[in-house]
Amino acid sequence: MRNHAAVAGVGLTATTSPGRQTASKTELCQEAVDRALAHSGLRRAEIDAVVVGNIDGFEATSTAGRTIVPALGLAPGTSVYIVNTGGTTGGGVFNLAASLVRGGEAERVLCVGPSTFDGPVDLQAVINTALPVAMEQPLGIDGVHVGGMFAAAYQSRYGVADEVLELCAAQQREHAAKNPYAHIRKPLPPETAATPITTPLTLGMVCPVSSGATAVVVTTETIARRLDRNPVVRIAAYGSVADTHLGTGRHDFSSCEVLALLADRIYKDAGIMDPRRELDVLEIFSPYAPMQLILLEDLGMCGRGEAPHLVRDGSLHVDGDLPTNLSGGPHSTNPGVAAQLAPVAYIALQLMGQAAGGVQVAEARRGLAHSTGSAWWQFHTLAILEKTE
Amino acid sequence: MTESLVHSVNWNIDYKVNLGRAWSRFLVSLRDDRVILGTTCGSCDKTYVPPQAYCEACYEPMDAWVEVPPTGTLEAATIAQHAFQGGPPAPYAIGAIALDGTDTLFIHLISGIDLSDQENARTLLRRGTRVRAVWSQERTGSIRDIDHFAPVG
Amino acid sequence: MTERIAIAGVAAAYGRDHPAPKADEVVFQVCSAALRQAGLRGQDVDQAMLSSLDLYDGRAISNGLLVPAAGGYLKDESRIEGDSSLAVVAAAANIRARQAEVAMVVAVSLPEIDHEQAADAAELRRFTETISNYTFDAHHARPLGMSAGVALALHSAHTIDRGEMTREEMARRAAADISRGAKTAWSDRRTEVTPEEVLAAPGLAWPVTELMLPGECPGVVAIVLASEARVRRAKGTRAWIRGWGTATGRHLAAPGWLADPADATRAAATKAYARSGIADPAELEVIETTALTPALQPPVERALGLDGDGDPRVNRTGGATSSYPGLANGALRVLKAVDALENLGSGGPALAAVHATDNLMGPISATSAVLVLERA
Ligand SMILES: [Zn+2]
Numbered sequence: 077m078r079n080h081a082a083v084a085g086v087g088l089t090a091t092t093s094p095g096r097q098t099a100s101k102t103e104l105c106q107e108a109v110d111r112a113l114a115h116s117g118l119r120r121a122e123i124d125a126v127v128v129g130n131i132d133g134f135e136a137t138s139t140a141g142r143t144i145v146p147a148l149g150l151a152p153g154t155s156v157y158i159v160n161t162g163g164t165t166g167g168g169v170f171n172l173a174a175s176l177v178r179g180g181e182a183e184r185v186l187c188v189g190p191s192t193f194d195g196p197v198d199l200q201a202v203i204n205t206a207l208p209v210a211m212e213q214p215l216g217i218d219g220v221h222v223g224g225m226f227a228a229a230y231q232s233r234y235g236v237a238d239e240v241l242e243l244c245a246a247q248q249r250e251h252a253a254k255n256p257y258a259h260i261r262k263p264l265p266p267e268t269a270a271t272p273i274t275t276p277l278t279l280g281m282v283c284p285v286s287s288g289a290t291a292v293v294v295t296t297e298t299i300a301r302r303l304d305r306n307p308v309v310r311i312a313a314y315g316s317v318a319d320t321h322l323g324t325g326r327h328d329f330s331s332c333e334v335l336a337l338l339a340d341r342i343y344k345d346a347g348i349m350d351p352r353r354e355l356d357v358l359e360i361f362s363p364y365a366p367m368q369l370i371l372l373e374d375l376g377m378c379g380r381g382e383a384p385h386l387v388r389d390g391s392l393h394v395d396g397d398l399p400t401n402l403s404g405g406p407h408s409t410n411p412g413v414a415a416q417l418a419p420v421a422y423i424a425l426q427l428m429g430q431a432a433g434g435v436q437v438a439e440a441r442r443g444l445a446h447s448t449g450s451a452w453w454q455f456h457t458l459a460i461l462e463k464t465e
Numbered sequence: 466m467t468e469s470l471v472h473s474v475n476w477n478i479d480y481k482v483n484l485g486r487a488w489s490r491f492l493v494s495l496r497d498d499r500v501i502l503g504t505t506c507g508s509c510d511k512t513y514v515p516p517q518a519y520c521e522a523c524y525e526p527m528d529a530w531v532e533v534p535p536t537g538t539l540e541a542a543t544i545a546q547h548a549f550q551g552g553p554p555a556p557y558a559i560g561a562i563a564l565d566g567t568d569t570l571f572i573h574l575i576s577g578i579d580l581s582d583q584e585n586a587r588t589l590l591r592r593g594t595r596v597r598a599v600w601s602q603e604r605t606g607s608i609r610d611i612d613h614f615a616p617v618g
Numbered sequence: 619m620t621e622r623i624a625i626a627g628v629a630a631a632y633g634r635d636h637p638a639p640k641a642d643e644v645v646f647q648v649c650s651a652a653l654r655q656a657g658l659r660g661q662d663v664d665q666a667m668l669s670s671l672d673l674y675d676g677r678a679i680s681n682g683l684l685v686p687a688a689g690g691y692l693k694d695e696s697r698i699e700g701d702s703s704l705a706v707v708a709a710a711a712n713i714r715a716r717q718a719e720v721a722m723v724v725a726v727s728l729p730e731i732d733h734e735q736a737a738d739a740a741e742l743r744r745f746t747e748t749i750s751n752y753t754f755d756a757h758h759a760r761p762l763g764m765s766a767g768v769a770l771a772l773h774s775a776h777t778i779d780r781g782e783m784t785r786e787e788m789a790r791r792a793a794a795d796i797s798r799g800a801k802t803a804w805s806d807r808r809t810e811v812t813p814e815e816v817l818a819a820p821g822l823a824w825p826v827t828e829l830m831l832p833g834e835c836p837g838v839v840a841i842v843l844a845s846e847a848r849v850r851r852a853k854g855t856r857a858w859i860r861g862w863g864t865a866t867g868r869h870l871a872a873p874g875w876l877a878d879p880a881d882a883t884r885a886a887a888t889k890a891y892a893r894s895g896i897a898d899p900a901e902l903e904v905i906e907t908t909a910l911t912p913a914l915q916p917p918v919e920r921a922l923g924l925d926g927d928g929d930p931r932v933n934r935t936g937g938a939t940s941s942y943p944g945l946a947n948g949a950l951r952v953l954k955a956v957d958a959l960e961n962l963g964s965g966g967p968a969l970a971a972v973h974a975t976d977n978l979m980g981p982i983s984a985t986s987a988v989l990v991l992e993r994a
Binding site: 078125130131132133134136137138139141142143145146152153154155156157158159160161162163168171172174175176177178179180181202203205206208209314315316317318319320321334337449450451454455 | 620642666671672673676677678679681682683685686690691692693694695696697698699700704707708710711712713714715716717749752753754755756757760864865866868869871872881882885978979983985
């Protein structure tokens, strides 16, 4: 008999810049895992599978998950699955854990989101190697340019002022200020924030490189109920989607149609008819702050070109009708795979009524976690979590 | 508290990446004929530049080759103010170009205007700007055999 | 017992049969062939599940290039960086979880190095050993020159020192495998060899010579998995997956990986047999194993519940010593087991066991999978 998968516990570490970090990648993972296990009430030896993410080329060791897992003190023989889908690795880790549980393969799965970006001396040079070989790598494209291209396309299509893009950044940083796990918790001095990066993005709109780790424990709903530690958070729907690899094939950079397609699929699975009304809290992956506008539209929260209103009218705050990225999101904290898994952790805490930093959404029953990445945001993942009685 | 050590780690691997049938023909055509080639899907009629050996939407092989004019319309552009290790010197502009007669957006560098005046350059590179390919003097079978696209008229 | 998963199509290509292939073009061809066997089209694929390694592919996040070629455009996708048997397990779990009715599992091992270099066993080994070294911890094991080959040689030396197998016996086993596989489809080592030739082959690290190590070769293998209901509305299935188990072995510093290198295989087999309703491995008619050296053959076979000594059901086409397409190895072992089940002819149920593991760090920290297949 199949059983629903549920989030039994989550663990986040404090984050900082790689330069200030004194813990190793493995030590950070140990800390996150310890916290997640303690939160869930499961013992280490009860874990029967581990799903761990890594992104080769960004880390000093290839398939770094293989060197991290042995240090987690799990039972001999525990199955290890290594997932690498670039910027959606954390979401992919969570999705596979959900399927292992729902498919009857495992009952207590540990998801590990390590700190990925600690190593590279020039991270953007590494991101360039993930762009299509021969066609786009030689043009000098890196992560911020992808973010810049989407923001530029959106801005020119809908006539959006730079101030709106700045407001997207300011709001997420305002949220981060309350989050004890966030990295950049103070606004940058205005003249620093205004440093041009790639039009229309300025330094204030771009994510930091962070160091930290995230872990999540997924079990069957029956086990989560028996543990009786936290309100039971069911994984109601989840999935991923792939776009074309090259920047070509997208007709327009002012939206991510593939995310809209994925959202349609996931809402149907979760029985959601009106996502704006039926979702109580969102964590969406916008390392470049203005991405938020495009993602909200693809997720069906408003019409095309209307997202600036959501930002301007305060809808995205804790007391708004669409609380979004109350953690500050990856725009404030981006330790790679850890950041991609973090949306799931923050949503689970919200639904458990345990959000830290005074950002608990009243009566939060259903939330959405998103991750995206790879060249031109080729991949997206979504998960809908809901509190069950 | 003990001293916190940091190691320098470097990977050094040489690759020879195979470009395959479609991209080889495309790049040879840039090099030898200064002609942009695309492939058209017999099933959905979409034309891809750069060409692909298969249409991922229809999941069918594509072998109808078409010549595409070196002109198009800018859909979006971003002007980079920072260089990364091994990349081009800043400032430089990257554009998404709807090449005439294609159904894809071609990514390439945009130049031929003064990029140091950022605000003026943003106006010159707004959506809808017509652009044309400027060929490199030295062509080697690379995407940079088109040196860049420049705004026209 | 749990729900069966259909293997509706299996196809493969080796890199050297495709002059100057672009990885995604080969993937498209192989996946298309597997879909044709299944009587399905690209649009029928709900999920692309890859097995590949960025460091072989010469690009970070290499699945970006490969997913659309595997039918994953606008569909669910993921990528396991480990042996393709784990991608089979992940996709099968997704089908059981009702995340997909049809999943394309594709294993890609096409090292992006000079084509002639890739076709040359010693050159390819030099490359895969470098990548293996980068897989060991950057601060401890890598500076010491650890690699899969070194780990396997350590184990072989340990086996000799314990008096469990002589070097001559290792050579005899390797020669038997290579010669048995030489004339079969998909073999990499295509000429028969003698034990003397195995001993005289270039040494990697004592006591292991090149011919005792897996027959490294480029390769792409695609497997179309489907739910039972979906496959009945297609062309039918080539075989069923009845059950499986996975487990991960010990790490470098853990005592025991030398003395008991097949503990993960044992744990995986125990789970797989229990879930497949197999009380006695005597019920199996076909067994494909992945012993990375001759010294690993007895422990792996004993872990699978066999007596470890020349069982004729094991690796009829030479196993990993004959051909080992990197992370595509597990999928290749599945292909061989499916072929073997079909070659038994019809009449009554027939079962096969497939054991697979990766060779990124030899037997260290390696995840083993055991799958039980059933004749269609
Ligand atoms: Zn088509």
